[in-house]
Amino acid sequence: MCVADPEKANQLDWTKRKGIISGIARGLLYLHEDSRLKVIHRDLKPSNVLLDDVDMNPKISDFGLSRAFGGDQSIDITKRPVGTLGYMSPEYAYCGQVSTKSDMYSFGVIVLEIVTGRRNNRSLEDNNTAARSLLSYVWDKWSAGTTHEVVDPSLRGRYLEGEVVSCVRIGLLCVQEDPSARPDAAEVVLMLDSHSTSITMRTPSRPAFCFTEPGVVNPALGYHGTRDANAMATGHLPTPGSDNEVTISDLQPR
Template identity: 55%
Template sequence: MQGDMIPFYVLSLLLIALPNTTTDVINDPYARSSRRTLTISLNATTPSSLPPNQPLSALPPVTVVRALATATATANASAPATAKASASATASVTSSAPVTESSPVLLPPSPPTFMTNRSVAFCSLVVVVAGCFFRKRLRTVKERYHSKRQKKKVGNDMKKTVESLQFRLETIETATNKFSDDNKLGEGGFGAVFKGTLGNGHEIAVKRLSKSSTQGVQEFQNEVVLVAKLQHRNLVRLLGFCLEGEETLLVYEYVPNKSLDKFLFEPKKREQLDWSRRCMIIGGIARGILYLHEDSRLKVIHRDLKASNILLDGEMNPKISDFGMAKMFGVDGQTQGNTERVVGTYGYMAPEYAIEGIYSVKSDVFSFGVLLLEITTGRKNFLGFNCRFPTLLAHAWQSWNEGKGLDLIDPILLKDSCRPDQVLRYIHIGLLCVQEDANSRPTMSSVVLMLKTETISLPKPERPAFFTGRSANVQDQIAANSCTINGLTISDDLPR
């Protein structure tokens, strides 16, 4: 590309020098007497390479340009001698007879058209524009080259990261006693989860994807790449993976207390969740989602937040798990997307996502609002058919509007030393998160601030989504945990 630009610059220099040579000759004080003076002055500086007795207009422009450039350089090097020669030539011509037609005249009466100042200015402008164009093209090529190198570097770094996370199948089979039922922790929509112990005594949880799992290779790679990059105390930590033969395995840190739903929806275990622990769990989940939305290197939308995907460690600290359905965005400011394949769990999905396939950070806010209402009320937001009871959202909205908010509080909490006004404030925040209009829902940063600061006044919530939703009786609710409706999976409540 640079080679194409050289002729333009050379031609520009020649064209700029060319009129200067002509002007200098015409303006020479020794060359003003007549046209013959001009002719002889040019003859004194014209190189011998030009054919004799031919006007310049009859010669090729390239030949004239090259010859005049050479003459200009020679004339500049011997200016005094040229001046003297011009003076003597002027004197001799003035005293001599008029020049005949046979006299050699190398220049026409006026400069050629291509030698005018306007033409030079135009040619110079063309050269400048062409130079800018080629510089822009060169810059574009360089940017593409560096972008390609950066992508290659990122790909190599990711490859090294993935390689460092790989487990051998033999190692995992030894740790789980070849996936024995005694080590089975539970089973979800994508497969079973087993407890294992590595050779160094470190306990792990192995997620074994079933062959008929709806989570394909893309979801598997998605979860590996996402969770490997995410580091937060309220996110489950991915230790590695294995992809050998027909086995597709994910290795996580072992969380002894399993999932939140095992405590929240079982009356005996729910008693272990006093108000202080529930506040800790709610705050931890909120901070984990805030990290995904705003504080991580990539903006992550989980898309499947629910009680069974919240794990509890030995100190009952919550950890968000299962990133198989998560979507990530770069740092370009994108905040939402659209999909034709809607996946998730009824009762936790935002209406714009369930109906139109539109997901955003506000769809995660909706799921968090459902979780917040479930934790404060101790009730599950079932969505079924042949309804007898309203959904949790509909019940909460109706009770709130009727001034019966205290009826929503989990009776176990009323026995505790909790402050009813604080529980009602959390229910109020939950109703703000599940509003039907996504634009009316707060961001997770606002939610975290409202949870921590009681002095912040809360706006009045609008009607939640699925207000007219239906729910089933107890038998239908239990059966709903293992069914699929309209292609949307409803995961069971077994621990992960």
């Protein structure tokens, strides 16, 4: 799945995009709650979401890095995080903390990419200002009350504004820095399928990896300086064992 490709994006009207978002959420609900073992994907990204030829129904794929939790286990700590930068939650990328909420962070990034038609791990240029990440861009527009400006232009205004705003809100809720503040898959499915104001009126807080000005960083992450801030914002952190600075590979017995 790639909505950042102009040719492919034109094949995805808003109804299809909304269906893809809902399908991924239901897939995560099955993995996290309905399967025999709780499965954490750990590398959820657009290239790991396959669409069928007819209805473009999404299927989550590539479970080579997944973790299975048994019993009442809800969290695990891995010595070395694996996955794709730009889609990894802060607690997983820097502390190795694995949970369903780390998958929900990745889901939130994908939702915002589907709505905007832009990639999170590519910096954005907006009105000749400094390069920013997708999360920073969407958060700034959301805070300013101009959420409609983030919608993919290829949709040409053919969408329901209420649905788009709801999806942007869900995406921002999922990429909050505090894992406990992120909704789980069941809540996301309910928000997508329901018009209950008690759920949809939740207000997201500032996303993780959100930098509106060069050099402004979250001190809790232990990074300082413009170079590191821009690197984290665009998802291009230098990482050991990665030649292209995009993925991290770590062989672990399963």
